Amino acid sequence: MATPELTIADAIREVTAAVQQAINDGYRSRAIDADDLVEVLLAIADRLDPPVPETTNEVAFPCPECGESDVDRLIWQDDEFVRCDSCGTIFSPGE
Numbered sequence: 790m791a792t793p794e795l796t797i798a799d800a801i802r803e804v805t806a807a808v809q810q811a812i813n814d815g816y817r818s819r820a821i822d823a824d825d826l827v828e829v830l831l832a833i834a835d836r837l838d839p840p841v842p843e844t845t846n847e848v849a850f851p852c853p854e855c856g857e858s859d860v861d862r863l864i865w866q867d868d869e870f871v872r873c874d875s876c877g878t879i880f881s882p883g884e
């Protein structure tokens with residue numbers, strides 16, 4: 790499971806990679822100024838907290854029996870198993 794630290798580190802890595810690519814492609818100067826810094830910091834913030842919220846409420850591994858994918862209807866039983874509230878199936882996501 791992604792920790793907040795990992796999420797932040799990934800956002801910084803993605804933005805950094807995009808900036809490096811822009812420099813390599815010649816779109817961006819190697820000499821940064823205050824505007825560049827602000828732009829990069831805002832880009833990281835946008836990745837962590839998108840201006841347009843993601844509307845999906847679906848899990849990566851829906852119920853294998855009935856296909857239920859609403860995160861509110863798939864209840865963790867322990868570290869391994871999830872119980873589907875729609876049909877009662879207990880399954881191990883990702884297997």
Ligand SMILES: [Zn+2]
Nearest residue numbers: 852855873876
């Ligand atoms: Zn189900």
